[in-house]
Amino acid sequence: MNLSIAHLGPPGNYSEQAALFYVNWLAKTQSKQPVLCPHPSIAQSLKAVAQESAMLAVVPAENSIEGSVTMTMDAMWQLDSLHIELALVMPIVHVLISCASSLDSIKTVYSHPQALAQCQAWLERFLPDVQLIATNSTTETLEKLETEEGAATISSQRAAQLYNLPILAAGINDHPDNCTRFWVVSLGSNQNLNQDLNQDSFQDLKRITNKRHTSLAFSLRANIPGALVKALQIFAQLNINLSRVESRPTKRSLGEYLFFIDLEADIQDERMQAALKELSTYTEVLKIFGSYNVLSTREM
Amino acid sequence: MNLSIAHLGPPGNYSEQAALFYVNWLAKTQSKQPVLCPHPSIAQSLKAVAQESAMLAVVPAENSIEGSVTMTMDAMWQLDSLHIELALVMPIVHVLISCASSLDSIKTVYSHPQALAQCQAWLERFLPDVQLIATNSTTETLEKLETEEGAATISSQRAAQLYNLPILAAGINDHPDNCTRFWVVSLGSNQNLNQDLNQDSFQDLKRITNKRHTSLAFSLRANIPGALVKALQIFAQLNINLSRVESRPTKRSLGEYLFFIDLEADIQDERMQAALKELSTYTEVLKIFGSYNVLSTREM
Numbered sequence: 183m184n185l186s187i188a189h190l191g192p193p194g195n196y197s198e199q200a201a202l203f204y205v206n207w208l209a210k211t212q213s214k215q216p217v218l219c220p221h222p223s224i225a226q227s228l229k230a231v232a233q234e235s236a237m238l239a240v241v242p243a244e245n246s247i248e249g250s251v252t253m254t255m256d257a258m259w260q261l262d263s264l265h266i267e268l269a270l271v272m273p274i275v276h277v278l279i280s281c282a283s284s285l286d287s288i289k290t291v292y293s294h295p296q297a298l299a300q301c302q303a304w305l306e307r308f309l310p311d312v313q314l315i316a317t318n319s320t321t322e323t324l325e326k327l328e329t330e331e332g333a334a335t336i337s338s339q340r341a342a343q344l345y346n347l348p349i350l351a352a353g354i355n356d357h358p359d360n361c362t363r364f365w366v367v368s369l370g371s372n373q374n375l376n377q378d379l380n381q382d383s384f385q386d387l388k389r390i391t392n393k394r395h396t397s398l399a400f401s402l403r404a405n406i407p408g409a410l411v412k413a414l415q416i417f418a419q420l421n422i423n424l425s426r427v428e429s430r431p432t433k434r435s436l437g438e439y440l441f442f443i444d445l446e447a448d449i450q451d452e453r454m455q456a457a458l459k460e461l462s463t464y465t466e467v468l469k470i471f472g473s474y475n476v477l478s479t480r481e482m
Numbered sequence: 483m484n485l486s487i488a489h490l491g492p493p494g495n496y497s498e499q500a501a502l503f504y505v506n507w508l509a510k511t512q513s514k515q516p517v518l519c520p521h522p523s524i525a526q527s528l529k530a531v532a533q534e535s536a537m538l539a540v541v542p543a544e545n546s547i548e549g550s551v552t553m554t555m556d557a558m559w560q561l562d563s564l565h566i567e568l569a570l571v572m573p574i575v576h577v578l579i580s581c582a583s584s585l586d587s588i589k590t591v592y593s594h595p596q597a598l599a600q601c602q603a604w605l606e607r608f609l610p611d612v613q614l615i616a617t618n619s620t621t622e623t624l625e626k627l628e629t630e631e632g633a634a635t636i637s638s639q640r641a642a643q644l645y646n647l648p649i650l651a652a653g654i655n656d657h658p659d660n661c662t663r664f665w666v667v668s669l670g671s672n673q674n675l676n677q678d679l680n681q682d683s684f685q686d687l688k689r690i691t692n693k694r695h696t697s698l699a700f701s702l703r704a705n706i707p708g709a710l711v712k713a714l715q716i717f718a719q720l721n722i723n724l725s726r727v728e729s730r731p732t733k734r735s736l737g738e739y740l741f742f743i744d745l746e747a748d749i750q751d752e753r754m755q756a757a758l759k760e761l762s763t764y765t766e767v768l769k770i771f772g773s774y775n776v777l778s779t780r781e782m
Contacts, residue, residue, distance in 0.1 A: 246736040249552060249729075253599075271736060295595055295616060299553075316595060316616035361736055408718030410727065411711060418708030425737055427710065427729055429549075436546040436571060436661055437725055 184217045188227040188236035191220020194321040194341035195294075197227075200272050200364040201240040203479045223318070225257040231369050232261040238368050245274070245362045247355075248296045250428050254365070255442055258471060259399055259430070265370035266397055269476040274360040276301055278351040279342045280334035281327050285350065288312055289332030292323040297336045303356040321345075363476070370472065394448035395425065396473045398458075400465040401432060401440050410441065413464045417445060420453040449473040484517045488527040488536035491520025494621040494641035495594075497527075500572050500664040501540040503779045523618070525557040531669050532561040538668050545574070545662045547655075548596045550728050554665070555742055558771060559699055559730070565670035566697055569776040574660040576601055578651040579642045580634035581627050585650065588612055589632030592623040597636045603656040621645075663776070670772065694748035695725065696773045698758075700765040701732060701740050710741065713764045717745060720753040749773040 187205065190197040198218065205216045219236055221227040230236035242251045258264055276297055282288050285308055291298070295316040298305070305314065312334075317323050320337040324345045327333050334350065335341075342349045402409045417424055426444040447454045449472065462468055487505065490497040498518065505516045519536055521527040530536035542551045558564055576597055582588050585608055591598070595616040598605070605614065612634075617623050620637040624645045627633050634650065635641075642649045702709045717724055726744040747754045749772065762768055 246731055247733050249731045357733055359735055411714045411718040414711045418711040429727055431546055431549045433547050433657055435659055
């Protein structure tokens with residue numbers, strides 16, 4: 183069986199790029215041929231894993247400028263038994279792709295809302311009068327560029343190459359340190375996957391990056407003063423650093439939240455075991471997405 | 483001078499609706515004629531207040547299904563001296579507007595990403611094969627509907643009336659309790675505003691809703707285990723309920739955050755004064771957006 187990897191499509195976008203980094207890295211230690219499967223949304227990429235029509239999904243979790251990818255958080259909470267195998271941090275370099283002869287002839291710029299937001303200052307400076315149109319993916323409208331006069335897309339250099347389209351301006355993101363953290367997600371209970379993936383690559387990883395992260399999400403039993411603080415305090419008292427806390431609505435009523443937290447410790451760590459036991463006395467639902475390494479694509 | 487109120491345009495969207503509720507409520511106690519000024523983005527609506535080209539802005543802060551409106555949070559942090567005068571909670575009821583004869587002939591659905599996300603299950607059930615296109619506002623593409631065959635927009639009943647367009651399906655949001663909290667924002671230091679607004683209406687408000695909320699945002703001095711917990715603990719120990727905590731990236735590097743918190747107490751409250759004094763010893767930057775009442779548009 184092939185190793186099928188779901189990601190947000192169409193090909194050429196940043197999710198596919200992250201999936202390709204992962205595939206190349208895997209190829210160093212294992213022989214299975216991975217197959218990339220583009221999906222129309224992040225939720226559907228994760229659903230493919232939950233329903234076992236894909237072995238893994240590579241999904242964006244957080245961007246350094248625009249923050250959490252809420253669709254990923256919501257789907258991780260709604261679906262069962264998803265497990266984070268690895269986090270990949272990938273630099274994001276946006277380019278403006280267009281068949282127009284110069285910036286002056288551009289009338290419309292299409293891209294994903296996160297990409298438009300990440301180039302906001304550049305757009306205000308160089309293209310103050312164009313119409314900005316949000317799309318589901320940075321590569322969705324590349325096909326339009328040859329037929330629609332004055333159209334441009336913010337996407338990646340790889341997308342320009344893949345679709346054989348000209349780059350009109352490069353490195354247009356407002357913050358040079360723009361990067362996105364992706365998660366490689368599996369079905370925790372998938373035995374086939376463990377047989378399929380050569381675990382040597384993960385053993386290698388444990389050796390080179392000794393810092394493991396654990397992600398989890400929970401809803402609280404009661405919304406009383408200090409309820410969240412009590413839950414977070416458990417980790418602080420055991421000297422476990424909380425690297426991220428994010429709230430999402432429960433979707434039941436305004437003011438009721440779920441919390442997503444990332445911790446700088448492995449779930450096998452004794453302190454973590456004690457902390458999770460205590461945490462469960464405060465939570466209504468607790469979902470543990472597992473422990474994983476964080477790897478920069480620059481090192482892969 | 484007129485009382486100018488900035489909001490995200492074009493007219494007919496939910497921000498304009500919230501602004502109209504506010505205007506009608508104001509009209510009960512003061513005589514100034516308010517003028518609504520639609521802006522192309524939420525950031526520009528708030529910038530208009532910061533630069534004194536508008537007296538107030540009405541902006542969405544949080545939706546019960548999709549969570550924080552990150553553009554609002556980021557602009558509140560970046561701009562100086564903004565002050566929240568009032569929070570309005572408004573129910574959101576989406577309708578599908580189209581000139582098509584039936585659902586079968588719809589090919590494309592345009593709307594704001596939050597509206598598309600809020601009708602996701604309905605769209606998957608009734609329009610599984612249509613193309614979904616994200617736009618900057620729920621009313622941006624209404625003009626297209628008469629000329630583009632098979633096009634539809636998710637917007638409000640008011641928008642359909644305003645643009646004289648047919649409703650093909652009503653109440654299509656997946657969660658019936660969908661509501662959005664808007665903020666009425668002023669420039670804290672704007673003396674003219676205080677003269678312009680008849681303060682009686684706010685005095686009335688204090689009488690009818692005795693629960694005041696305070697919003698603030700801060701960055702921390704150091705990212706060490708327990709730094710955020712220590713800051714939140716201050717409020718828990720003084721029995722001040724934290725009704726919301728939201729993290730946003732500092733945009734400097736991945737893993738560095740600002741925190742936005744809402745507290746159930748007035749800033750004039752002695753406990754709050756003590757808490758804020760202590761909080762400032764942990765924070766790098768602390769921005770206090772003020773104390774305000776929360777009003778449901780159902781009561782207005």
